[in-house]
């Protein structure tokens with residue numbers, strides 16, 4: 001019996017090879033009908049025997065092209081007609097509007113094979129791409145996604161490229177950035193005086209320059225990188241000097257997976273993530289001992305850090321630079337000065353980077369949107385609680401399974417960008433059987449091995465933006481402007497929350513301009529007219545000031561830590577109330593004090609502050625963030641008065657007496673010493689007392705180095721004590737017993753590893769204790785962990801495991817960062833649930 005069904009597919013299904021894919025699938029299944037692009041995706045009509053049509057619908061999402069991201073499939077019956085074949089219908093101009101633009105994607109295997117094939121017409125062509133790979137988001141200034149609205153508009157396709165573009169069966173059918181040696185963008189080599197150099201082979205010249213220890217600015221996908229040989233001490237030192245970046249780790253780009261294994265220990269999940277189509281920077285644990293020495297990665301690449309940020313080549317240009325086997329690893333760091341946004345235009349790069357780079361490897365395909373590299377890590381933990389859909393296999397895979405996994409991860413980015421059970425296939429009446437099976441199989445695996453792994457975003461940018469975070473309910477259209485540091489913005493439409501790329505620290509003018517650009521661009525390409533603007537309560541944040549100028553719009557102020565917990569709830573599809581651990585450095589409290597060590601009982605509507613660290617003064621305000629010894633003195637004076645000066649604490653020897661006296665006076669008279677309950681500042685104080693460091697050169701350095709001191713096989717049976725003091729309707733966490741024991745250990749010269757472990761374990765103990773008390777008083781059993789402190793892997797792993805072992809359901813941030821990069825998602829959720837937004 002013949003049937004005809006109409007199938008509406010929504011999501012990222014245009015410009016990703018979807019129509020040729022459906023064309024092939026329909027022909028394979030011997031079905032007739034049509035496909036066309038529509039305003040929300042594609043509409044397919046297929047006609048044929050019932051079983052074949054049903055089979056087609058089942059296979060449709062399962063075998064979709066790698067870049068497709070299906071958010072909804074709706075099928076309806078139609079009367080049969082006289083179709084004789086399957087046809088791709090032309091789309092009307094006004095229809096192809098509201099579909100999602102794909103993120104930028106790493107060069108695919110097919111293109112790589114062609115690029116390294118001397119017989120291919122694109123042999124060594126640095127801009128090779130197809131519908132399965134290449135630039136998208138960063139070259140598109142408006143919708144619909146079509147060549148004239150991209151920076152490829154400047155290049156007219158040659159006859160051969162045009163033929164590929166027009167052929168539905170070609171891999172380059174409607175590949176907007178399609179190009180070749182004859183018609184596409186070209187590389188150029190420039191010196192740092194702004195002179196173009198005659199170069200027969202710019203790639204070879206750049207390799208030579210890097211080999212001789214020079215620094216080259218390389219135009220990438222979302223901006224310029226500064227490249228240097230990561231094995232050369234001189235090159236790394238030179239880069240640090242020029243970039244004025246003292247200790248903050250650099251990421252390294254490595255030719256291939258085998259080369260990564262020379263200096264990092266990698267799990268299967270990490271290998272799969274490194275090779276995923278998003279190609280993020282993955283934080284990997286460095287090998288120690290012989291292996292590490294043999295690798296010769298310079299220590300100054302990531303000083304004092306047990307982890308290294310590693311990524312694989314993701315553009316044809318990167319592959320060409322690294323393919324020759326000349327480099328074990330290249331430092332590839334954002335082309336900017338300290339915290340400014342990454343440079344994207346050639347002129348801008350010449351102007352801003354001329355003092356940093358010796359040469360510029362540029363090209364004439366403009367980057368229209370800046371987009372930094374994304375940074376992720378794999379969280380691996382003991383799992384004794386039932387978790388939602390696990391995102392990665394838990395045990396070690398054999399080779400065959402590994403290949404299958406890598407393939408499926410590649411195939412379906414919906415699984416890889418950590419999705420949720422109600423995510424991509426939620427509205428599809430009959431989710432494909434194989435997906436269901438795989439999910440349940442993995443769940444069993446996870447339970448039996450008591451171990452789980454998750455990809456966690458630390459900086460969600462290139463490769464992931466503008467894929468939305470899928471929400472479990474529709475929300476009004478809201479613009480959230482994020483925080484001050486690591487800023488992102490968020491726009492919502494229906495069940496989609498679109499986070500912008502990493503905007504950065506708004507303190508400088510360049511970033512602030514980029515912040516406004518990002519808002520304009522996202523509103524334009526997503527066609528969202530927000531009804532409300534959500535902002536952080538901190539009156540000094542630039543994002544807050546920007547929002548408060550918009551007097552013609554309803555505004556919703558959202559408390560910082562409330563937003564963190566709401567962000568964690570949103571990506572985990574939680575409703576109701578949860579116990580929320582919001583731990584970070586700085587967030588403006590409703591009492592005007594600086595919060596940061598907060599345990600909330602929270603829902604989207606509101607929150608109660610149920611526990612927090614005791615308030616201590618932050619002498620010098622922001623200066624205390626740069627100089628952890630100030631917090632050490634503040635805590636010690638708080639607990640012991642001036643007696644601490646007689647305790648023989650070595651860290652005090654490094655501080656000039658007049659400086660110390662001045663600080664003590666400031667504390668006594670409360671001059672420029674705002675009160676804080678910040679967890680980040682507590683880490684600073686402990687790091688300073690323990691002798692880790694007294695001054696930092698980048699954000700959270702003290703906390704990071706204190707964490708690194710826990711070592712690789714930390715024991716959890718030693719811990720400092722904290723005291724829980726009941727107060728009116730909340731608990732105050734007193735650090736007094738902790739500091740008493742710490743000071744004692746320091747005076748006995750106990751090893752740093754022991755101090756660090758005791759501190760971390762003590763925190764875990766007191767947080768578990770608080771969770772237990774709150775469970776008793778509220779009957780809540782779900783715990784959400786958010787805030788920048790959860791970038792601390794040791795603390796996160798321990799707390800997740802311990803709470804899980806105690807029967808709590810624990811939720812972390814995975815799809816968006818736990819730090820302030822994830823704040824904007826929480827802000828929209830809180831604003832969406834406020835009945836009467838404040839004017």
Ligand SMILES: [Zn+2]
Nearest residue numbers: 108111130133
């Ligand atoms: Zn390709």
Ligand SMILES: [Zn+2]
Nearest residue numbers: 158161180183
């Ligand atoms: Zn061409």
